[in-house]
Amino acid sequence: MGAYVSRFSGFFSRERSRSAWHALVSMAKVLLRRPMGAAGTVIILIFAAMALFAPTIAGPYPNYATGANVSIPFSPPSPGFPLGTDHYGRSNFALLVYGSRVSLAVGLTASLVAIVLGSLAGLAAGYYGKIWDQIISRINDFFLVIPWLPFVLVIVAVWGRSFTTIVLAIAIISWPTTARVVRSKVLTVKTLGYVERARAIGAGDGRIIFHHVLPVVVPLIFANMILTIANSIFTESFLAFFGLGDPAQVSWGTMIQTSYDASRIFAGAYWEVLPPGIAITALVLAFTMVSHVLEELINPKFRRR
C-alpha cells in the first residue's frame, strides 16, 4: 500500500473506468439495434423533450394571477383547452405537459438514491461477506417481502408530503432489488484471478472494490437503474392518486386523483382521466422495455438463441 497505491486508487483511473465506459457504450449500441430497445429510447426522448420544451408546447404554467391557461372549472374540451380544465379551471393539457417534469424528476432522483444505496449495500454484502452479508441480506429480505404500497403510503403520511419524502420513501422501498443482483455478481467477480492478483500485490479493500470489482458491475447497475426509474414513476403515481403527492406540484397521478375525487368519471369525463394514465403507462413502459432488452443482453443464456 502506501504512496504508490494511493496515487492511483481513484475510481476514475483511466484504464478501468474506460472499460466500464466502453461496456456501457457497447450496451447502448446493441440496445438501439433491438426494435424494443429503440422504441423505448424514442418514447423516453419524446417525454424528455416534452419536459424541456413544456412552455413552447403548452404555453405558460396555469396561473390565476395572469389568467394564463385558466378557464371555468371542469369545462369540457375546447380549442384552447384540448383536454378541458380541472377543478381549479387549469388547463389539463398544460398540466399534462408540465407533469412530465414531475415524473422524470421523481423517477430519476429516487432511482439515483436507490441505486447508490443498493450498490453500496450489495458491494459490502458481497465483498466483505460473513456477518456483513448476513445483516444486509436479512434487511434486504425484509424489504423484498413487505407490501410496498402500504409501506410508502405510511412513510409519506407520517413524514409529510414533499418532494424529498416521496423520493426517500421510493428509494427505501426500491434499493433491495439492486443490492441483491449486485451482491450476487460481486460474489462471482471477487473469486476471479485478477482480483486475487490485485490482492496479492498488496491492493487494499477500497482499491479492489472501486477499481476492480465495481467496473465489472457497472453495466448491471445501469440496467437496474432503468428498471428502478420505471418503478419510481409508477410508485409516485400511486402516492399521488392516494392524495399523498407533492402539494407543490401537479403530477399525472394528482390529475387523476382530482378528477376521481370529484366523481367526474361517473359523468363520463374520459378526457380528464385517460390522458394522464396513458402518459404514465407510456413512460413506465418505455423504461421497462429498455430494461427488458438490457436484461437479455446481460444474461448470456438468452443471447445464445
Place this chain on the structure above:
Amino acid sequence: MPGDPSRTLLPRGGGSPSDTFNTTTLRAILTQEWGLDKPVYVRFGIYLWNLAHGDWGTSITFNAGSDVWTIITPRLASTLIFTGTATLLSIWVGMRLGLFTGWKRGKFSETFVTMFSLVTYSLPTFWLCLALILAFAVAIPIFPTGNEYQLNRCADSDIPCILLDRMYHLALPLTAFVVNNYAIFSLIMRNSLTEELSEDYMVTARAKGLSERQQVIRHAVPNARLPVVTVIALYIGWVFSGAIVIEAVFNLPGIGLLTYQAIQYRDYPLLSAVFLLGTLGVVVANTVLDILYMFLDPRVREA
C-alpha cells in the same frame, strides 16, 4: 407532531381554558392513554408484551375502543376470496402465456404477446380500474361500479343467487387484477422455459426422436415451472399492494380498503395489526410453497 392520531378524533384549536374538557386537556389525556408520551422503545415493549398476551391492539377510529380483530375478521373473508381467486387466475393465465412465448421465442407472435404483457404490466392499477369503470360501467353500463353485492337482491338462503351476484360484482375487479398481474408470471415462465430449452437434456430429447411438442411439454415445462413457484412467494406482498388499490377504487370491503382507511385516519394500532397480519401471511405462504416445492421437485425431497 405530524400524523398525530389524536388530531383525527379532536378538532383543532385549544378551546376555553376554564372548560374541563377543552381539546388541549383531551389531547393530553389521549396522548397519555395511548402511551404517546413514552419513548419509542418503551411503547414497542408494551406492544410486544400485549401481543404475547393475544392483544393485537385497540382501534382508535373504527368503533373506537374495540379490539382490532373485531374489525379485521369480517373483512378477512372478502379479501381472501377476492385475492385468492385473482391470484390463481393470474398465475394460470401467466403460465399459459409464458409457455406460449417461451416456445415461440423469436417469432412475431412471441414479440407481440410479450409486448402486450409489458403494456398491461405498466398500467397503473388505479387507472386501469378507472378505465374499466369508464368503459364497462359508465359508457356501456353492463357492470356495477363497485361494492361486493347488491342489497336485497337475493334471499339469505338462495346460495346460487348470492354466488352469481358476487361474481357479477367481482367481474371488473378481477379483470383489473389479472390484467395487471399476469405478466409477472408469464415473463418468469418464459425466461425459465428459455433457459431449460438451452439445456443438454433437450438435445437428448431431440435425439430420441420426440416431436417438438413432446420435447417442450414433457421435458422442459415441468422443470420450467419450478422458478415460478419460488416467485409466487416473493410476490405475495405485491399482490397485497394491488388488492389495496383495487379494493379502494371498487369499494370492496376487504383488508386492502381497511389498510387504506387506517392510513388515512392515522389509526396506528389498526395499521400495525394489518401489517403484522400481512407479514404473517407472507411467512405462512412461503412455508406452504416450500412444502409444495418438495412435492414438485424430487431433488429437494431426497436431500
